[in-house]
Amino acid sequence: MKEIYSINHKQTSINISGSKIESVREKNILKTGLRIYKDGFIGVSGAIGKFDADELSKRANSALKAKVEYPYEITSNIKKDVIINNEIFKDNDFINEIEEVLDYLRKNQSSFIFSNKINMSTVDTSLKNEENLNLNYKDSAITVELVFKEKSSSNIMDGAIVFEDRKYNKNDFISISDDFLNAYKNNVEFKKEGKYPVVFASIDDTPFIKFISDLNGRVFGTGSSLFSKNLGKKIFNDSFTLYNSLSPEDICLQPFFDAEGTINKDYRFPLIENGVLKAANTDKKTAAMFNLPLTGSAVCDYDSIPQPGISKLKVKECEKTAKELLGGDMGIFVADAAGGDFTPDGNFATPVQLAFLYDGEKIIGRLPELQISSNIFEMYGNSFRGVSKNDIWPLGNIKAMIMDMDVKKL
Amino acid sequence: MFKFSKNLYTDVRIEEVFETNITFTLGKISEYKIRNYKAAFIRVFDGDRWFYSSTSDLDEIQNEIKKLSKMAKPNDKINDNPIVKKMEVNSGTFLKFKDNDISKVSEEDKLNLLKGMFPQVCENKYIKMWTARYIDCRKVKEFFSSKGSNIKFDTQRCGFSMGFVMSEGNKKLNESYQKASCCFEDLKGKNDELKKYINKCEYFLLNSKPVEKGTYTVVLSPLAAGVFAHESFGHKSESDFMIGDETMKKEWALGKKVGSDILTIVDDGNVLGSGYTPFDDEGSHAKKTYLIKDGVLAGRLHSSSTAAILEEDLTGNARSINFEYEPIVRMTTTYIEAGNETKDELISKVKNGIYVETIKHGSGMSTFTMAPSLSYVIRDGKIAEPVNISVVTGNVFKTLSEIDGVSNELELLSFVTGGCGKMEQYPLPVGFGGPYVRVNNLNVQ
Numbered sequence: 102m103k104e105i106y107s108i109n110h111k112q113t114s115i116n117i118s119g120s121k122i123e124s125v126r127e128k129n130i131l132k133t134g135l136r137i138y139k140d141g142f143i144g145v146s147g148a149i150g151k152f153d154a155d156e157l158s159k160r161a162n163s164a165l166k167a168k169v170e171y172p173y174e175i176t177s178n179i180k181k182d183v184i185i186n187n188e189i190f191k192d193n194d195f196i197n198e199i200e201e202v203l204d205y206l207r208k209n210q211s212s213f214i215f216s217n218k219i220n221m222s223t224v225d226t227s228l229k230n231e232e233n234l235n236l237n238y239k240d241s242a243i244t245v246e247l248v249f250k251e252k253s254s255s256n257i258m259d260g261a262i263v264f265e266d267r268k269y270n271k272n273d274f275i276s277i278s279d280d281f282l283n284a285y286k287n288n289v290e291f292k293k294e295g296k297y298p299v300v301f302a303s304i305d306d307t308p309f310i311k312f313i314s315d316l317n318g319r320v321f322g323t324g325s326s327l328f329s330k331n332l333g334k335k336i337f338n339d340s341f342t343l344y345n346s347l348s349p350e351d352i353c354l355q356p357f358f359d360a361e362g363t364i365n366k367d368y369r370f371p372l373i374e375n376g377v378l379k380a381a382n383t384d385k386k387t388a389a390m391f392n393l394p395l396t397g398s399a400v401c402d403y404d405s406i407p408q409p410g411i412s413k414l415k416v417k418e419c420e421k422t423a424k425e426l427l428g429g430d431m432g433i434f435v436a437d438a439a440g441g442d443f444t445p446d447g448n449f450a451t452p453v454q455l456a457f458l459y460d461g462e463k464i465i466g467r468l469p470e471l472q473i474s475s476n477i478f479e480m481y482g483n484s485f486r487g488v489s490k491n492d493i494w495p496l497g498n499i500k501a502m503i504m505d506m507d508v509k510k511l
Numbered sequence: 512m513f514k515f516s517k518n519l520y521t522d523v524r525i526e527e528v529f530e531t532n533i534t535f536t537l538g539k540i541s542e543y544k545i546r547n548y549k550a551a552f553i554r555v556f557d558g559d560r561w562f563y564s565s566t567s568d569l570d571e572i573q574n575e576i577k578k579l580s581k582m583a584k585p586n587d588k589i590n591d592n593p594i595v596k597k598m599e600v601n602s603g604t605f606l607k608f609k610d611n612d613i614s615k616v617s618e619e620d621k622l623n624l625l626k627g628m629f630p631q632v633c634e635n636k637y638i639k640m641w642t643a644r645y646i647d648c649r650k651v652k653e654f655f656s657s658k659g660s661n662i663k664f665d666t667q668r669c670g671f672s673m674g675f676v677m678s679e680g681n682k683k684l685n686e687s688y689q690k691a692s693c694c695f696e697d698l699k700g701k702n703d704e705l706k707k708y709i710n711k712c713e714y715f716l717l718n719s720k721p722v723e724k725g726t727y728t729v730v731l732s733p734l735a736a737g738v739f740a741h742e743s744f745g746h747k748s749e750s751d752f753m754i755g756d757e758t759m760k761k762e763w764a765l766g767k768k769v770g771s772d773i774l775t776i777v778d779d780g781n782v783l784g785s786g787y788t789p790f791d792d793e794g795s796h797a798k799k800t801y802l803i804k805d806g807v808l809a810g811r812l813h814s815s816s817t818a819a820i821l822e823e824d825l826t827g828n829a830r831s832i833n834f835e836y837e838p839i840v841r842m843t844t845t846y847i848e849a850g851n852e853t854k855d856e857l858i859s860k861v862k863n864g865i866y867v868e869t870i871k872h873g874s875g876m877s878t879f880t881m882a883p884s885l886s887y888v889i890r891d892g893k894i895a896e897p898v899n900i901s902v903v904t905g906n907v908f909k910t911l912s913e914i915d916g917v918s919n920e921l922e923l924l925s926f927v928t929g930g931c932g933k934m935e936q937y938p939l940p941v942g943f944g945g946p947y948v949r950v951n952n953l954n955v956q
Contacts, residue, residue: 119755124561149548150567167543214756217934255762256877257752323640325676406542440880441902445683450901450956452878
């Protein structure tokens, strides 16, 4: 049985250097993988760009000799298209719009230098096989990763304005930038070490590192995970629900199906539900091997064999705004925390290179570099306040995840 | 070969790639991939802006040149542009690995290399989950420019990684043993070393305790020292961060004292290993660049753009991860040079400190970080009990001056998994290493 997995990525990428557009990069690359399933084994071949179907088939057949086992039911008889036809910009408008934003920032935020990328991408992904599987996903988004540095700073960079969205509005982009940069210029004091509500943006993976490693089905199933003995047990806060999500509501440019064609209800699978550990991330092989629920978490390159992984971890929002979750406290907003990690037993510590004081509606000012620490069972247990129902900014679909942690000056 | 547009600078990079990835999970084969492709990246420069395109259809290169040229503004002074003037013109064929081409090693030999190590892993009762990976990559690159460059050269690396998770009750340890080289033969005969490493990990698993948080003198292994050199200082030597930035130009003026007298950091694309870059992706020759010499800022890494703007020499550091990306300033093999003390002498002078042997990852802005895996207390000059540490941090600018001991043995390391990330471009193969290095006043959590 043959199956074709193809990804077509079109992109215009603007590179900014010294607050000006330095380059424009265009690409339109098709990557195709052919999977052949035969006698309980899988063979895969791949091509970039134009390909000879016979040659691809010959190579996939040849790969079968490696005897990679795949005695699982192939996803079949589903036809589903999710085509998000959102024209964000017309032709050359993208470059002109970004020119205008940069022009504004050069004039109105002249104490900063801006650099890095703003991309406009369209990704078209499909998975089709001879057993009537025909899944298609097409999506477009703008991805902003605008790095800023204060001219007087001796750092190589001081922070970044980051968001990805299917919609774009120049004034919103400018307003986010102004909020961030004006707060950056306003230094505020960190008075006393202690426990504070720490606010993570929902696009930040830092607080999820342990879930990414220890909720991998293979690690979990072999008993090597910190959570291995907790399946079905309530180990976190009632209000903590964690999904593996491929929902277009939660993530841009990623198809609603996993690399094996598994589609979850509402495109999400709860790994932790109301504090109870329900599942670890599995592909078909891992689910069968360890008798775990199939979570639709298969990931792979266009020409690889599916493996368990994660595209997006999503925490369920609560009914409160960020302001209500803070309940009158001032929060510490983590804008950049690089290099921290969890120990095997779940203790967590990270420096926060860029932190802001945050009142739940507005970032007030820049705090000095901080150190935050806790333990995974605390962070998502008694110390977990929730994820806001509202977005932090008008672009990017970014919520505030708030938990109490030990904070001290670095 | 190509027709380049008049009054514009143009170059074309063609990459012919061969890659193997064989993975076993718990002893069963779970990935078997041999990838072969040829693709190109095209650049056009009009003196003001660059225009790039990538294509997997080599017959389309000429059309892509035409398309990009239309986007650019013709400039009859393009050859006088400082960036264009800075570009090296090289020609010739430089195939270093013609006689030990990794793509010619049989698949059976690659499989057997991995399988031969399975018993070492299987016989340890604490290893619950493991993967064995063999990875190689060979690239033959051709580079043509409107200035007359016409070169063909190759790079290759191969290696294996035995990754495992040990578990005993609530104690867990995630570690890996990895070897990489440019030559397949170098990967053979590592079973005893692997066994010793697994035994060391078992001891760590059973005996490690949470560290007492605080400020310590830390001795870094060559691996940790290499990460420190790469993260804490190497990225700051990438001069694209300085463009249009007067503060950085003053802050990082060559000749400035930035570290202790015994500290010398080098980047060198000529070193064989995973950072080997005989020519960069603008066709410039590799150079040995002293970033810090005897504690003094001695040089930085350049592309032709940054070298022209900062009026410095090319260093051969314009690199891209693959044909879909433009070259940007990146490291190659970065290391701290050896000093005079032995490893034992270095450790003997620490009353109460930490020895970091392996790390999971590191990062570096004004604060550098490393997340240690295998680490130990140093007590009264001797390595003592193992400890679990979340993160070691320090201020880069202060830490470079806190180095007060460097051992006399230099170890350069190569890798086949992971790599260096800079903005969108990850992973780029790099090498790093150093001697054992003693650093005071690091924050250990």
